[in-house]
Amino acid sequence: MMNKKSVILLSGGLDSVVSLGTAKDDYNIELALTFNYGQKSAGKEISAAKKIADYYKVEHKVIEIPFLKQITKTSLVSSDIVPSKNLGTLESAGAVWVPNRNGLFLNIAASFADTYKFSHIIFGANKEEGQTFPDNTREFVNAVNESFKYSTLVRAKVEAPLINCDKNDIVNLALRYSVPLEMVRSCYNSGEKNCGTCESCRRLKSALEHNNAHNYIERLF
Numbered sequence: 001m002m003n004k005k006s007v008i009l010l011s012g013g014l015d016s017v018v019s020l021g022t023a024k025d026d027y028n029i030e031l032a033l034t035f036n037y038g039q040k041s042a043g044k045e046i047s048a049a050k051k052i053a054d055y056y057k058v059e060h061k062v063i064e065i066p067f068l069k070q071i072t073k074t075s076l077v078s079s080d081i082v083p084s085k086n087l088g089t090l091e092s093a094g095a096v097w098v099p100n101r102n103g104l105f106l107n108i109a110a111s112f113a114d115t116y117k118f119s120h121i122i123f124g125a126n127k128e129e130g131q132t133f134p135d136n137t138r139e140f141v142n143a144v145n146e147s148f149k150y151s152t153l154v155r156a157k158v159e160a161p162l163i164n165c166d167k168n169d170i171v172n173l174a175l176r177y178s179v180p181l182e183m184v185r186s187c188y189n190s191g192e193k194n195c196g197t198c199e200s201c202r203r204l205k206s207a208l209e210h211n212n213a214h215n216y217i218e219r220l221f
């Protein structure tokens with residue numbers, strides 16, 4: 001499979017980090033893209049993603065897309081407190097929804113793929129978040145792939161290695177592949193450590209507890 005050459009969306013969060021750790025060799029991941037769209041956690045995400053990319057010896061680029069903050073009032077970019085209740089509901093998803101975020105990110109990655117002849121784009125979509133976020137579903141991935149047959153000369157293909165996994169499965173994979181979970185930054189907020197109370201943190205903490213990875217809970221929160 002080493003004739004493949006790939007780019008990955010790397011936020012520094014659990015899903016993207018485990019996607020990198022488990023798919024790096026099979027998909028020959030050479031470039032990691034991290035996006036700054038004015039989210040409160042941008043600085044911490046970029047720092048975490050850079051460390052993780054360095055760990056896996058992958059080139060890292062930060063893409064600035066400030067207009068996205070200007071057209072949304074999501075809690076991820078506003079001064080509002082990120083919701084910490086109603087985990088996995090449409091209400092909680094709506095509060096942190098950024099308009100067409102994953103669609104935009106993947107299209108930007110596709111531009112890199114077309115220029116640098118990357119055959120694949122790796123993306124951390126997963127079954128658990130797909131239950132409330134439509135841009136984390138297999139249907140979304142399939143639709144994007146269909147469009148890339150026409151919008152890229154290389155006919156770049158999106159791969160979501162975690163698409164059938166929930167968070168418990170993802171942490172289990174991380175432990176099996178010795179992914180550096182201590183570097184993960186999954187928090188929606190901007191504190192020094194992962195806050196432990198926002199939806200993303202609660203999903204991560206629950207999965208760590210499920211896998212008896214209590215040592216990481218102490219280090220991350």
